[in-house]
Every structure is written in C-alpha cells, then in structure tokens.
Amino acid sequence: VARERVVRSALIAIDWGTTTARAYWLDPAGRSLAQTSAPLGVQQVGAGGFPAALRTLLGDAAADAPVIACGMIGSRQGWIEAAYCACPADLATIAAALTPVPGTRVAIVPGLLCHDADGVPDVLRGEETQILGTLEGAPVAPRLIVLPGTHSKWARCGAGGIEAFATFMTGELYALLRTHSMLGRLATDGNAFDSAAFARGVRTSLRAGAALSHDLFSARSLALTGALAPEGVADYLSGLLLGAEVAAARDWARRDGVEGETVTLVGDAALCERYRQALALAGFAVASGPPDAAARGMWRIARQAGMLAA
Amino acid sequence: VARERVVRSALIAIDWGTTTARAYWLDPAGRSLAQTSAPLGVQQVGAGGFPAALRTLLGDAAADAPVIACGMIGSRQGWIEAAYCACPADLATIAAALTPVPGTRVAIVPGLLCHDADGVPDVLRGEETQILGTLEGAPVAPRLIVLPGTHSKWARCGAGGIEAFATFMTGELYALLRTHSMLGRLATDGNAFDSAAFARGVRTSLRAGAALSHDLFSARSLALTGALAPEGVADYLSGLLLGAEVAAARDWARRDGVEGETVTLVGDAALCERYRQALALAGFAVASGPPDAAARGMWRIARQAGMLAA
Numbered sequence: 351v352a353r354e355r356v357v358r359s360a361l362i363a364i365d366w367g368t369t370t371a372r373a374y375w376l377d378p379a380g381r382s383l384a385q386t387s388a389p390l391g392v393q394q395v396g397a398g399g400f401p402a403a404l405r406t407l408l409g410d411a412a413a414d415a416p417v418i419a420c421g422m423i424g425s426r427q428g429w430i431e432a433a434y435c436a437c438p439a440d441l442a443t444i445a446a447a448l449t450p451v452p453g454t455r456v457a458i459v460p461g462l463l464c465h466d467a468d469g470v471p472d473v474l475r476g477e478e479t480q481i482l483g484t485l486e487g488a489p490v491a492p493r494l495i496v497l498p499g500t501h502s503k504w505a506r507c508g509a510g511g512i513e514a515f516a517t518f519m520t521g522e523l524y525a526l527l528r529t530h531s532m533l534g535r536l537a538t539d540g541n542a543f544d545s546a547a548f549a550r551g552v553r554t555s556l557r558a559g560a561a562l563s564h565d566l567f568s569a570r571s572l573a574l575t576g577a578l579a580p581e582g583v584a585d586y587l588s589g590l591l592l593g594a595e596v597a598a599a600r601d602w603a604r605r606d607g608v609e610g611e612t613v614t615l616v617g618d619a620a621l622c623e624r625y626r627q628a629l630a631l632a633g634f635a636v637a638s639g640p641p642d643a644a645a646r647g648m649w650r651i652a653r654q655a656g657m658l659a660a
Numbered sequence: 661v662a663r664e665r666v667v668r669s670a671l672i673a674i675d676w677g678t679t680t681a682r683a684y685w686l687d688p689a690g691r692s693l694a695q696t697s698a699p700l701g702v703q704q705v706g707a708g709g710f711p712a713a714l715r716t717l718l719g720d721a722a723a724d725a726p727v728i729a730c731g732m733i734g735s736r737q738g739w740i741e742a743a744y745c746a747c748p749a750d751l752a753t754i755a756a757a758l759t760p761v762p763g764t765r766v767a768i769v770p771g772l773l774c775h776d777a778d779g780v781p782d783v784l785r786g787e788e789t790q791i792l793g794t795l796e797g798a799p800v801a802p803r804l805i806v807l808p809g810t811h812s813k814w815a816r817c818g819a820g821g822i823e824a825f826a827t828f829m830t831g832e833l834y835a836l837l838r839t840h841s842m843l844g845r846l847a848t849d850g851n852a853f854d855s856a857a858f859a860r861g862v863r864t865s866l867r868a869g870a871a872l873s874h875d876l877f878s879a880r881s882l883a884l885t886g887a888l889a890p891e892g893v894a895d896y897l898s899g900l901l902l903g904a905e906v907a908a909a910r911d912w913a914r915r916d917g918v919e920g921e922t923v924t925l926v927g928d929a930a931l932c933e934r935y936r937q938a939l940a941l942a943g944f945a946v947a948s949g950p951p952d953a954a955a956r957g958m959w960r961i962a963r964q965a966g967m968l969a970a
Contacts, residue, residue, distance in 0.1 A: 463885070470864065471881040501877060517877040526836045554780065559915065561908030562872045563901065567811060567827040571781040574736075575773070591873065598871030605869065 355384050359415045360659045362408065363648035366423035367476060368393050371407050374642070375415070378658060380649035382642060384411065392422040400429040404456070416657045418648045420459035421476035424449065429456075434463035434473060440511025441482055445654035459651055464514050467605075472517050476644070477503045481512055483647030484616050484639040492614040494603060495639065496629075498621045500525075504599045506608055516602050518595040524588055533566065533587060536573045540581035545627065547582030551589020552628045555597055562594045592628040600632060614639045665694050669725045670969045672718065673958035676733035677786060678703050681717050684952070685725070688968060690959035692952060694721065702732040710739040714766070726967045728958045730769035731786035734759065739766075744773035744783060750821025751792055755964035769961055774824050777915075782827050786954070787813045791822055793957030794926050794949040802924040804913060805949065806939075808931045810835075814909045816918055826912050828905040831931075834898055843879045843897060850891035855937065857892030861899020862938045865907055872904045902938040910942060924949045 359375040366372075369391035375383040390403045400423070405412070424432030432449035439462055448457040461475030477497050485491050485507060495505045500521040506514045528534045554565050569587055572578035578586055603609065613629055615622040616639035626636045640646060652658055669685035676682075679701035685693040700713045710733070715722070734742030742759035749772055758767040771785030787807050795801050795817060805815045810831040816824045838844045864875050879897050882888035888896055913919065923939055925932040926949035936946045950956060962968055 463881075468864075468867065470875075470878050471885050471887065472877065473881050473884055516874055517881075518871075518873045519876050520873055522841060523873055523876075526840055530836055530840050531832060554778075557778065559908075559911050561828075561904065561911075563828045563830055563833055563904055564826055564908055564912075565780075566829050566833075567782065568780050571773075571783050571827075574783055575781050577781065594871065594873055598869075598874055601869050601871075602874075 353410045353413070356411045356413050356415075359383055359413050361649060361652050361657065362413065362415050362417045363645050363652070364407070364417060364419040364423070365421055365476065365479075365644040365648075366419045366428075367391050367421040371403070371423075372644075373407055374645040374648075375411065375413070376645060376649050380646060380653075382645060385645075386411075392425065392428050396427075401454070415659050416652065417454075417456040418448070418459065418652045418657060419456060420479040420644065420648060424458040424460060425475055428458075430458060432458040432460040434461045434475075435478075437462055437464035437515065438510035438513045439478070441650060441654050443511065444478060444482065445651045448651065448655050448657075457652075457655070457657065459648065462512060462515065472515060474503050474515060474517065477505070477515075478512060479647035479651065480616050480639075480643040481505050481507065481647065482650050483643035483645065484614060486646055486650055487640070492637065492639075493608055493611045494613045496599075496613050496615050496625060498615070498617045498625050502595060504602065506603060506606060514606065516599060518599065520591045520595045524591050527566065527587055528584060533569045533583065536570060536580060537583035537587070538580040539584070543624075544582045544585040547578065548585040548589040548624065548627065549631060551586040551591075552593035552596070552631045553589075555590050555593025556632055560594065560597065562590070565590050565594070588624065589628070592624060593631070596628050596632045596634070600634075612637050616640075616643050663720045663723070666721045666723050669693055669723050671959060671962050671967065672723065672725050672727045673955050673962070674717070674727060674729040674733070675731055675786065675789075675954040675958075676729045676738075677701050677731040681713070681733075682954075683717055684955040684958075685721065685723070686955060686959050690956060690963075692955060695955075696721075702735065702738050706737075711764070725969050726962065727764075727766040728758070728769065728962045728967065729766060730789040730954065730958060734768040734770060735785055738768075740768060742768040742770040744771045744785075745788075747772050747774035747825065748818075748820035748823040749788070751960060751964050753821065754788060754792065755961045758961065758965050758967075767962075767965070767967065769958065772822060772825065782825060784813050784825060784827065787815070787825075788822060789957035789961065790926050790949075790953040791815050791817065791957070792960050793953035793955065794924060796956055796960055797950070798924075802947065802949075803918055803921045804923045806909075806923050806925050806935060808925070808927045808935050812905060814912065816913060816916060824916065826909060828909065830901045830905045834901050837876070837897055838894060843876065843893065846880060846883045846890060847893035847897070848890040849894070854892045854895040857888065858895040858899040858934065858937065859941060860888075861896040861901075862903035862906070862941045863899075865900050865903025866942055870904065870907060872900070875900050875904070898934065899938070902934060903941070906938050906942045906944070910944075922947050926950075926953050
C-alpha cells in the first residue's frame with residue numbers, strides 16, 4: 351500500500367483474527383482508501399510479536415492515524431486482553447470498553463459475553479464489530495444477523511443493540527467430519543456443489559425429532575445402500591449440519607419472540623450462499639449484509655469513542 | 661488355547677469386528693469352554709487374508725466344529741458380504757439368512773437394515789447378534805437395548821424380534837472432538853472420571869431446546885469464563901454427547917409408543933457405567949445385559965440354523 355494513498359486516512363482499522371490480519375485505511379467518512387492483509391494471525395504471531403507484526407502489516411503506509419483492531423487480537427492469546435462486554439451491548443457500551451495497548455496508538459475492541467436462561471455463557475470476539483457495521487445505514491435495522499464461519503454466530507438485535515447471540519460449531523464439525531471421520535472416508539470430491547444432496551441434508555435436519563448425532567450416520571447408511579452417491583456425501587453432510595443449525599437457531603429466536611424476521615447474512619460469499627439455501631428451506635427470508643462490515647463497524651466504534659484523526 | 665480343552669466344542673463363534681477378532685469355543689449347551697482374541701480385525705486383514713487370519717486366530721485349537729462369525733467380517737470390506745436383513749427380524753429370519761463362505765465350514769451372520777418413517781435407512785452389523793444374545797434367557801424380554809460404542813445402537817424389541825433401531829455417532833464424535841478440535845485443546849487430562857462435569861454436560865443436553873452444535877461450544881465458553889476447570893472439559897463433552905443421544909433416543913422410542921421401559925445396557929463396563937448415569941438423569945431405569953452377549957447370540961443363531969456339531 352503506497353504511502354501517498356493513505357496520508358488522508360483518519361483511522362486504520364484492523365480485523366485481526368486467528369490466522370489473518372486485514373488492515374483498512376479509512377477516510378474521515380469511513381470510506382476505504384486502501385487495504386491489505388497478511389498471514390499474521392494471533393496463532394502465527396504469538397506473545398511479544400505483535401508490535402513487529404503491526405509494522406510488517408502496515409509497512410510504509412503506517413501513517414499517523416490512530417489504529418483500532420478487533421478479533422482474537424483482544425483474546426488471552428492476543429496482544430492484550432480486552433475483557434468481554436456483557437449483552438445487551440450497544441455502540442456506546444462497546445466504544446466505552448475499548449482497551450488501549452499501553453505505549454501505542456492502538457485500541458482493541460472487546461468481545462461480547464451473554465448467558466442463556468439457565469446461565470450457560472456464550473462468547474464472541476470480532477463478530478460484535480461486524481454486527482455494528484451491519485446495523486449501520488440499513489433503512490430498517492436487522493433483527494437477526496447470521497455470521498457463518500468455523501463457529502457461526504446468530505445475533506438478535508433490537509433497541510438495546512446486540513441483545514443476545516448463540517454460537518454453532520457448524521464449520522468446525524464439518525471440517526472434523528470431512529477430514530477425520532468414517533463419513534469423510536466415504537466422500538469423494540465432486541466437481542461442483544451438489545445442491546440436491548445439500549438440500550436433502552438440510553431437509554433431514556429440519557424434520558421434527560431430528561438429532562444430529564443420529565442423522566449424521568445416515569450419510570453412511572444412504573451411501574451403503576446406494577441411495578447417495580459418494581460425490582454427494584460431503585454436501586449432504588454440510589446440509590445436515592447447516593440444517594441442524596438453522597432449526598435450532600429458529601427455535602432459539604422464537605423463544606425470545608422473534609419469528610418471521612428476515613435474516614441478514616454477513617461473511618464469505620460462497621458460504622453465505624449455502625446458508626441462504628438452508629435458510630430458505632427453513633422458511634426464512636434472507637438479506638445480505640455489507641461486504642466490509644468489519645471496517646464499517648470499527649469506524650463507527652472509533653467515531654463514537656472520539657478516536658478519529660482530525 | 662489348548663486343543664484338549666476344546667475337543668468337545670459344538671461351535672466356534674467369532675465376533676469379528678473392524679479392529680479385533682474374538683473367538684469362543686462353545687459346548688453343545690452354549691457354555692464357553694475357552695476364548696481368545698487377536699488384532700486381526702477386518703481393517704488389519706483385508707481382502708484375501710481371511711483364511712490365514714482364521715488359522716492364526718484358532719491355532720492348534722481349530723477343532724472340527726463349525727464356525728459362525730458376526731460383525732464387519734460380513735461387510736463389503738470383509739471375507740464375504742452377508743446382505744442386510746430387513747427389520748423387523750427375529751431369530752428365525754436371521755438364522756435363515758446366514759451366509760456360508762464357499763469351501764469353508766464358516767457361516768456369517770447378516771447385519772440389519774431398517775428405515776424410518778421418511779424412508780431414511782439405518783444399518784448395523786454385529787449388534788444384531790448381541791441383541792439376540794441379550795433377549796435370550798431374560799425372565800421378561802427387554803424392549804429397549806442399548807449398545808454403547810463408536811456408533812452406539814438403540815434397539816426396540818418386541819413380538820417381531822428386533823423391530824427397529826437407531827444409530828448415534830456419539831463415540832466417534834467424542835474422539836474427533838477430543839483429538840482434533842478446539843475443544844480438545846482446552847481439555848487437560850484429569851486423574852479420574854469427573855462425574856460432576858459429566859452430569860452437568862448431560863443435563864445441558866437434556867434441556868428443552870438443546871442443540872448439540874450449539875451446546876458443544878459451551879465447553880469453551882464455560883472454560884473461558886472460569887466456570888469449568890480444564891480437567892473437567894473432557895467429561896463435560898462426554899456428558900453433552902451422551903445426553904444428546906439419550907434425549908433423542910427417548911423421543912425416538914416415544915414416537916413408537918415405547919415409554920417408561922427399562923433400558924438394558926450391553927457392552928464395555930466403563931462405557932456402560934457412563935450410559936447408566938446419563939440414562940438415570942433422563943429418568944430411565946437401567947439393567948445390565950449378559951457379559952457374553954455376542955457368543956450367546958451366535959450360539960442361538962447356529963442352533964436355530966441346525967449348525968451345531970452333534
């Protein structure tokens with residue numbers, strides 16, 4: 351990133367996760383002037399290495415702007431721990447809880463913590479920023495936002511900001527099953543996404559009385575009996591897992607009186623397309639969030655906190 | 661096994677699975693005269709190697725008795741494929757479907773196939789024999805039999821024999837999560853079974869609205885917030901998985917009108933003890949099946965088929 355392109359930046363916003371760090375140079379109105387990314391995630395860098403990683407990431411374009419970062423950089427394994435904010439949490443709450451890294455111009459966005467009716471906790475870190483970026487600017491603020499991923503997050507939003515959320519280990523379970531399980535060994539790679547096999551998996555998990563640890567085995571039974579081609583096994587599994595997530599999250603939202611709401615999807619395009627299909631099969635209307643939700647969210651938080659350069 | 665101990669055997673019964681083969685020499689009344697086992701499972705031996713593996717397993721004690729075998733030895737990867745019998749299936753149906761291995765004195769027990777109300781298939785192989793061994797001799801034949809394992813099986817029995825069954829991938833999911841997942845990395849080995857952490861996991865999965873792919877993440881949230889010790893994570897996970905199985909299987913049995921029945925557990929003692937605790941938390945009464953259910957089942961099948969040596 352050339353220095354001359356970013357001299358006018360009012361903020362450098364870094365989405366700093368487990369494997370990757372992505373930096374955005376933003377003008378005073380939050381528009382992106384430039385961006386860059388590098389495999390300098392928290393897992394790669396480790397304790398003590400973050401100042402050097404930041405210099406590497408920003409290079410000659412470090413500019414003098416303040417830096418805001420979100421994601422695993424604020425975890426116990428990150429640069430400095432930014433303690434979780436309790437839900438419900440809105441923009442003001444989160445901005446007030448920004449954690450400065452001593453001796454630097456970097457401030458880190460806190461993650462969120464919520465508890466269900468039985469007191470069981472749930473946590474997220476990084477997604478709070480994407481959610482705030484998605485809530486901004488929409489004509490009607492979305493009530494249900496879904497962020498697919500290794501650990502996908504469903505957030506319920508309202509007058510109180512981010513009111514509650516729930517995590518589903520869908521992506522990690524898929525990777526485990528595909529890579530290490532008996533079911534993964536039955537699967538052969540197809541040439542393309544098998545949407546029929548995927549939809550069949552989704553429908554199986556949407557049935558009344560569905561149970562994931564039972565239904566997963568149907569990938570084997572169907573393959574053994576010739577009712578599912580080996581090329582379809584992986585997408586059938588993916589459908590079972592996304593269907594189980596959507597069915598459970600629908601119940602979760604209903605328990606809080608949220609029903610018939612449009613779901614706004616934020617994240618990787620191919621993954622969001624799978625979720626769109628699964629959500630449609632479950633009767634949800636679906637909208638797409640902004641492509642740069644993390645940068646927008648960080649800009650909103652920084653502005654709220656009075657961090658923007660003059 | 662010494663030859664002199666087994667000359668009177670009327671049957672050699674082999675429980676021949678994926679990793680292990682276990683042989684029993686049985687007298688004409690089905691009592692065990694001797695037994696042996698070896699790591700000569702189907703996965704170790706492979707195509708063409710089964711005659712030699714049988715000689716290795718039986719050694720000098722091969723005797724002249726007929727041989728019956730059950731388990732993965734009858735799968736497509738085994739010695740010869742013994743096609744699945746459709747459920748409901750009773751002793752006579754299964755005995756009539758014994759598959760002889762040409763040119764040998766070996767006959768293989770078929771597995772079972774059933775379909776749920778939507779036509780989704782389920783399969784088992786080996787457990788049919790343990791179930792038949794468990795049904796024999798009990799004053800009141802059990803209606804619900806559970807065989808814990810990598811893929812645990814719930815069987816519903818009645819006048820028609822084995823009427824239906826359902827598989828749960830509980831054991832395989834636990835191994836995947838413990839060995840390869842983010843949750844496994846949070847766990848440290850404790851010195852002993854943490855029954856409180858286990859029961860907490862079971863209760864979480866027994867809640868109304870429980871959803872496995874969400875609840876699994878609570879192992880991380882609880883550990884992160886200091887509410888679950890690292891030594892308890894593995895048993896909490898085990899509890900979540902067994903609780904999810906028991907909750908789903910309870911619904912499965914209820915859909916067929918089976919409720920309030922005692923569950924009979926068959927299998928490894930330590931694993932059955934975990935199931936006993938999970939089942940008790942779900943309100944089930946629990947009984948133990950016979951320790952040698954596979955050998956008893958094979959003896960019943962062989963007798964029914966007229967295979968026993970005079």
